[in-house]
Amino acid sequence: MSEYDARGKINRALLIGVHDYATLSGLPAVEDNPAELSRALTATDLFTADEVTLCRPAEPWELSQALKAAADEARGLLLVYFSGHGWVGSDGGDLRLMVGASVPRQSHTTVSWHDVVLSCLDSARAERIVIVLECCYAGNAGGAFHSHRKPMSLLMAAQPNRRIFSGEEPAGGTVFTRALVQILQNGIPGRRFVTFEDLVRELRVRLAGERTPMDDVWEPRSAKQNTVDDVVLSFATPEARLPIPPRVRLRRRFNQHVRPRLKLLLALVTALVLIAAGLVVRQLVLPPADCPPALELRLLTAPEAEPTLRQAAFDYEMSEANTRPLQGEGDLPAGCRRAQITVYSAAKDQIDQGFAAAVRWQGEARGTGGGAQDGKGTDPLYRPGPQPDLWIPESTADYEEARRGMPATGSPATLHNTGPVAYSPLVVGIPAGKRLDDVETVGASWQDLLTGTDSGHQDLKLLRPSPVLSGTGLLHTIGLYLANDGSHIGSSGAPDPALAEGAEQRLSAPGSQYADSTELLCSLRPATGADTAATGRAPAGAGRGDRSAPLVSEKSLADYNLGRAIGSCPALNGPLAPGDRYVAYYPRNVPALDHPLIRVDWRGTTDATARQAAVDHFADWLRAPDGGRPVLTAQGYRPVPGKDGTDPAPAPGSPLRSSRANADLDAPVIPFTAGTDQVARVLDGYDKAQKPSRLLLLMDTSTSMADGGKLPVALGAASRALEMVGDRHTYGLWTFPDRAHPGDPDAVRRAVPLGTVDPAPGKAALDKIAKGDLVDHGAAMEEALTAAVREMKKSSGSNQAIVLIMDEDDGRLRRAAGVEQRLTALLKEKPAVPVLTLVLDKAGCDTFALQGLAGASRGQCVPGGPQAPDLLAGLIASIGTAGKEDR
């Protein structure tokens, strides 16, 4: 049986002794009982002096009040002792405790054991209750003894229906209590302490020789409720005392010193809480100070990274990092967002041109018009767009290239590279059904991959985003040229021209390149009815995905396999079918996309300090494990190393961990180590490996182009095409219908002759069109195109294409028979002249004629829209690639 040890707890002993009665005989022996008992109880460690209350009630309420007080206060052990007259009814029930003024048979002058004492104790908060009754009929208390829930022990001085006092006992304590006190005071031999059960047993022994006034055997009784445990009532012992356990001391110290002050503490805390609550209510009632608009930051990135960074930027805006007051920045009301971030993207070459023409960028932004337009008609404020406060290109190579294009001095823009924020290794996607024999997915060199995909093996068409337009394309080209044999790229060393040429031989065919890697993958997605209908794009990729091997990043390949939104392709309901997926092959020692965060400082900015601090703050958050890092890895990027240099694995939620992503997390992240010169040499090698090309821009200039915002798109696309021309890539610009011969559907106006190198005349012609030089006549597209194709086919060169920018084929109603058939036949003749068509008509590319054109010429069709110029540029960029015609 375990013993309840109440030491150190908040205990109470209510010791009631009534010796002086108004109507009943006095009990002088009782008078000393409480004091004696009190001394015994406080002699050991159980009760402290102030825990013991002595009570001599004259009125019933005095007893019940004292009882209630003790019951309320006790938390540990509550001991209630009554010594005085007791009285029962004729049936022996309802024991009544008699106080000084009690009159027998006047129950209201007495205290009911059942109704008052027990019911009061039942609601006590003490853990254990011990009651000692020393009165006549004390034994009758057992009959009504009950408790709903409290563990209670009851010690009755005698058996039922016994009187124990005659009133003639001498003063100086009663027999029972004297025995009680002795036991509690001296302990029991062989026992370390005195429990309730010990006490009962010992009392029986000691009182065995005593007789009640009625001459009965004096036999104390006991009862228990709601407990089988015993409870220690005294630590007195004739043996050696045990030391007080530390928990008891601690408990006591708390209860003695802290708890009395608890009320004060509580009062203080309550007051503080009330004040705080008042302030909060005040805040709610009086709205907090209005937040001013946050500092607007412009974040420029590559189209591939835009969705992820958009998400990260929004999370940052709403994060605590952006709303917590900063030291020294007390100018904002509490909790206001400090920065807001607009994320936008542009093709790499336009960003390069923008930084190169930073003077004009800033001039236009300031409205001062500073910085003349260059020959290519660069208008940085229109494209790439806003002047960035921070730029996150796909790789450090992009940054190096942009810096190379900037003037050494005098640029109003200064670029600060703060280092990578997220990685994605570069991969080659191999159709799941055409895994390469004897080539490891991780660790094989580019040479192995080139061999494994060549016509003697899996015969796959390698597709790469343009190195000019896309960061992925550039870095892949660097890997292909410099890590061809799988060796580590040092910070010097030039690409072998033969190697470059060999590699470019494999990256083949007009129409194979794309402005960015996500659009490339979008074009390969197996066609479903809903998709093509939603994007309005011809299912260009239908059926060619399983013959192609795209050079992309691990992240975009995972997105593709998992059926996530990619480029302009919306998300699918789930991952692609296993056979439609690509397996990621990681060419050895090819550096990963590292997404460096470049802070851009613009000269003359009045809030430069705040702006730079805001960018740095965001940059820190973006790399933090509890900030942007989980956002980036949840989107399929590899995290940057922690501050301790450890390489963290992508989080469990990373899409890369899905087996359906067909990625391999064992593939290492290779940091970018190539130098600025190497990037330049690689691009130079790329340029040299391309054959000269010829482009014919054929543009519909009928007045219908002026409607519905078509003309700006058409001119934007044509200007974009002109940006791609140069020494070895010549062009011509023809328009139709011809103002001189408006009635002749075959006539075209040769605004800029074929073979032109300088983009200026083309730009001038476009400006004229922009100012309204349109021909008010229907445009007969097929006739004009026939003329253009005839001209182009006169040359035997393989690297040429026609860019057809058209609204609607107005000639179709009056068209002579056979025009379309002849055009189709002509297009199929060698040499191939792919027709890259931009259609501004509402119908887009979904017409039989346009599909036929694209098919017969091995070209493509792009519908009008904001992305049209870049899509077209990607297609044009591939014209010069030295391709094998049959691919």
Add this chain to the structure above:
Amino acid sequence: MRNPRATWQAAALALTLTAAVSGCTSGPGPGPEKGPIVLATGSDLSSTGVRQALIRAFEKRTGRSVRIVELPDTADGQRSQLLAAGQSGSGAYDVLNLDVAWTAEFAEAGVIRPWGTSLDGDFLDSVVKTVDYDDKIWAVPFNTDAGLLYYRKDILAKYGHGSPPPDNWGQLKDLALTVTGAYNRALARKAEDGKVPEDRRMYGMVAQLRPYEGLTVNTLESAWATGGDPDATSFTKGEQVGALQLGVADLKDRLDTIMPHAAMTMDETESRRWFADGRALFMRNWPVEYASVAEKLTPGTQFDVAELPARPADGKRISVLGGQNLAISAGSKRPAGARALIEALTGPASERCLLERGFAATRDSAYRAAGKAPVCPLPPERGEHGATGQPWPGQEPPYTRTLYAALLAAEPRPRSAHYQTFSKVVQIRVSEYLGSRGGTAIADELAREADEALSGRGAQRARRPAEDG
């Protein structure tokens, strides 16, 4: 509202108009201000078109030149650049062409200056709300816009449901289900394999549910149609949460029952393409798409437009107001010229020109019956050819009456300096909700986040668990 006004007012207007046309306005002509007036605007204003023509007419009349700075080609990019440049104190622009949703933010950021005077009573009350912030007028409405319900008149009639189109969204859904069901069954019977090819199947409706500003617009309209208060400044108070929840739930219900899944990737152009291709019975879109639809479907016979469905409680048909306002840049060194240019571009005659050339005018007078309306002083557009030319030379477009009614009932988006963040919250949350399978209520969270966004403060909770890798 303000339909025919007192005669003297019309006379006064006519006088102003004459003055404007004959070049005798009291506005400052060539004055002490040096250099061209710099107007910063999106690309749609800088090439051809009626707005460009109005600017050229101003140059001709006043002798002052206007230099147009072509801003980034997306609305987000324009806002970002104008705001950031304004905050950096590096803008020397005179006139800014601003989206109607940006007024509060640009005013608070000190990027634009107050217009200084009240606007004349000819401007539509609803439209004036978009330039009114903090009890001041900050810009002048240039062109406005209101969403309309496009419907296939021919197909509805064929299946026994003639005009008018359904009165509320519930009826629209039921009707769409009935009619498209019958239509597609008939199509299937004709098909060889008994199946309707996906690209010929008729859906009940299309709208702009891609996560961009269009989704915010459609969400607000849906919430307003279920009892939401367009003037409410909080979404967490009173009945606003309920209206928001009902609104997004209705939107999802329409997406799940009568719209194609692809609606979640649609913007104005894509949805219009579906409708014009005969793949949807109804479409919510702006009037600017009317001409494009009319290139493929015959207006008045095959399709027509109506106001958006009414909300059952009070019959209101509330659309979101679109459009652009012209404001004077805070840093302008040519404020008088800027003011003159704005007054000219937003005058009664100019607004009539805008209406005739396919824009929604901001002035009441522009919508008067021909003969009573101001006369557009621009020379007629170059002759039309084919069906694709400017369809309504010298007269009002066929949807004008409907548009006018829609504009009177239309309401601006929440006028807050933090609207942009609010819109981002709506786009992210509603897009997640629309794409989810269950129908878990999101209104409480959405409303709280929307309020946080509008307050300019941050999220009051951990947004996502920290990475444990």
